[in-house]
Amino acid sequence: MEPGKSYLNNIKALKSAILQSRYRAATLVNKELLTLYFAVGKFISVKVKEEKWGAKVLENLSNDLQNELPRLRGFSATNMKRMRLFFESWEEHSLISPTLSVQLQAIELEVITFRPTVSDQIENSFFNLSFSHHLEIILNTKSLDEKAYYINKARSEFWSLSTLKNHLNNQTFQKTGKLPNNFSKTISNDEIRQKALQTFKDEYLLDFINIEDADENDERVLESEIVHNVKKFLMSLGSDFAFIGNQYRLIVEEEEYFLDLLFFNRQLQCLVVFELKTGKFKPEYMGKMNFYLSALDEYIKQPHEQPSIGIILCKEKNNKVVEFSFRDFNKAMGVSTYKTSKVLPPAYKGLLPDVETLKKLMD
Known part of the structure; x- marks a missing residue:
């Protein structure tokens, strides 16, 4: 006996609810992760400015965290530098939340909020992108309008990381x-x-x-x-x-x-x-x-x-x-x-540092 139309509609409704729930759960997890990275980024940014933290401190910090939390992933010294970059790239556009305690001994994971003019541009898209997407946009854009364009496009058109990179390379904005x-x-x-x-x-x-x-x-x-x-x-x-x-x-x-x-x-x-x-x-x-x-x-x-x-x-x-x-x-x-090529014309070669030099400058 074949299932009736009503039964098939029930299956469709249940499937839709499950998929929506999964999407919302993934979005919430991603939002929590970005909030954490933003907070850690601020913590490191303040320490670098006030206590002159360097690369060695971050390496030691990463190793000690691994000892404290053996299965911890995503907190290498390199990734913590990226968290700092993530925070500092949005610092002037945010209302500086999450906040740190006065003694900088605790990190309060409050919701990231942006200034009203910025929020209007990216409010529905910011937390729907992965940290990797955000990094690519930060490293390859200059203005707020350009960042907002790629954030909104990547979210609304479900760009994979490779698709985003392609549009950044092509200077789509x-x-x-x-x-x-x-x-x-x-x-x-x-x-x-x-x-x-x-x-x-x-x-x-x-x-x-x-x-x-x-x-x-x-x-x-x-x-x-x-x-x-x-x-x-x-x-x-x-x-x-x-x-x-x-x-x-x-x-x-x-x-x-x-x-x-x-x-x-x-x-x-x-x-x-x-x-x-x-x-x-x-x-x-x-x-x-x-x-x-x-x-x-x-x-x-x-x-x-x-x-x-x-x-x-x-x-x-x-x-x-x-x-x-x-x-x-x-x-x-x-x-x-x-x-057909991204290679600079001969007249422009030597005017900018090469990729490896730029990476060292970032580190």
């Missing part, structure tokens, strides 16, 4: 919303327009691409590398993109046309075309893209979907040339650039 585009004229829905502006970036880091010098002008090689590493490319694009295919075939009046890369974006509810250009942007690319988008909207787009968007991804661009090229086209388009 700096590049989001800076894409040269014609969305203001071509996307009438205000909500969709704002989402589109936040979805596409001015520049994409494709450091997973391996193109030999002999092939660097071959667009098919670039396309092949992206398709071969499509998961990493999707991470570079951001959330809600689904890959449909490359060299996607369109037939218009018995003639074939092929789109380099075709995606669907769930948040924008539209098809997105990426046309790849290994050289500098040229105005004539717009006409071809406008044609592709018209054909997609006519033959491929579903009735409930929004009009398609096209992104020309090229090696270089002149923003004024792009601006003039957009005029008089009625399809939503943008022009982004890509780079």
